[in-house]
Amino acid sequence: MLTLNTADLKPAELQNYLQYAIAPRPICFASTVDKAGNVNLSPYSFFNLFSSNPPICVFSPARRVRDNTTKHTLENILEVPECVINIVNYDMVQQTSLASTEYPKGVNEFVKAGFTELKSELVRPPRVAEAPVQLECIVNQVIPLGDGPGAGNLVLAEVKLIHIQEEILDDQGKIDQAKIDLVARLGGDWYCRVQEENLFRVAKPIAQLGMGMDALPPAIRNSNILTANNIAALANEENMPSSEAIEAIQLVPEVKEVLDATLGDSQTRSLQLEQLAKQYLDQGDVITAWKILLI
Numbered sequence: 001m002l003t004l005n006t007a008d009l010k011p012a013e014l015q016n017y018l019q020y021a022i023a024p025r026p027i028c029f030a031s032t033v034d035k036a037g038n039v040n041l042s043p044y045s046f047f048n049l050f051s052s053n054p055p056i057c058v059f060s061p062a063r064r065v066r067d068n069t070t071k072h073t074l075e076n077i078l079e080v081p082e083c084v085i086n087i088v089n090y091d092m093v094q095q096t097s098l099a100s101t102e103y104p105k106g107v108n109e110f111v112k113a114g115f116t117e118l119k120s121e122l123v124r125p126p127r128v129a130e131a132p133v134q135l136e137c138i139v140n141q142v143i144p145l146g147d148g149p150g151a152g153n154l155v156l157a158e159v160k161l162i163h164i165q166e167e168i169l170d171d172q173g174k175i176d177q178a179k180i181d182l183v184a185r186l187g188g189d190w191y192c193r194v195q196e197e198n199l200f201r202v203a204k205p206i207a208q209l210g211m212g213m214d215a216l217p218p219a220i221r222n223s224n225i226l227t228a229n230n231i232a233a234l235a236n237e238e239n240m241p242s243s244e245a246i247e248a249i250q251l252v253p254e255v256k257e258v259l260d261a262t263l264g265d266s267q268t269r270s271l272q273l274e275q276l277a278k279q280y281l282d283q284g285d286v287i288t289a290w291k292i293l294l295i
């Protein structure tokens with residue numbers, strides 16, 4: 001394993017390792033104004049949601065590594081503590097990158113990158129009309145993390161109004177995770193797109209108290225066929241199935257087929273049952289998998 005002491009790395013090297021590893025990062029496309037009302041629009045991937053009550057997002061315009069100067073976004077926020085955090089989808093990504101060009105102060109990146117200004121209802125900076133979600137925010141606090149090149153400045157932005165394009169809503173009026181078509185920043189020039197085929201669910205372990213890996217029978221915990229994800233899904237269940245349920249599963253045709261074909265060969269039988277259970281686990285049917293594994 002490569003082990004690096006951050007004190008030995010140059011800022012650019014440090015940034016490289018951390019940005020490739022701490023990824024994907026959501027993108028805050030922040031619009032701000034200076035006290036004369038000049039508009040600025042820039043993307044920030046040092047960004048996330050840190051509290052939902054109160055609703056607080058944090059993003060970080062860092063000091064430029066090149067010359068240790070501060071970003072216009074930060075300077076504007078210190079003059080007018082308001083911003084709109086526009087959420088970036090795939091259709092906007094090239095223009096968003098264009099808006100990150102280091103134009104001189106006072107240049108409006110809405111114009112440079114070809115985005116449409118939409119008047120905000122509560123704050124002075126305009127919204128990006130093309131963005132699927134636009135968050136009008138009041139900046140509560142700015143926390144500088146240092147004064148050297150690359151030092152971040154945490155902008156604590158309290159969300160006051162949430163605007164959502166109706167096309168990305170499902171029939172319950174909630175955001176559809178597939179329809180919003182988000183993009184995120186990774187290391188270097190890499191981005192990723194959140195599309196339906198990349199989405200999967202992991203059951204939250206809050207409705208029940210999962211038994212835990214330590215409670216699993218050793219044959220399951222040490223299986224060569226089940227993956228760590230498969231085994232953890234089994235450990236997320238509160239109880240093992242009843243003996244009646246285990247008996248009943250033996251009558252299911254595909255299970256019965258394995259049992260009949262492996263009469264007197266216990267090794268092949270447990271191997272094939274594990275393979276069958278794995279198919280159920282991979283489809284998200286943990287209960288059936290448990291029953292098969294306990295035959």
Ligand SMILES: Cc1cc2nc3c(=O)[nH]c(=O)nc-3n(C[C@H](O)[C@H](O)[C@H](O)COP(=O)(O)O)c2cc1C
Pocket residue numbers: 027040041042043044045046047060061062063070071072073074096097099100101102103185
């Ligand atoms: C997708 C993306 C994410 C970025 N994230 C950050 C970031 O988190 N912090 C930062 O200081 N610069 C970040 N940048 C670079 C800034 O957007 C860039 O320095 C910009 O010119 C700053 O504009 P301003 O000086 O007008 O505020 C990012 C650029 C891109 C394209």
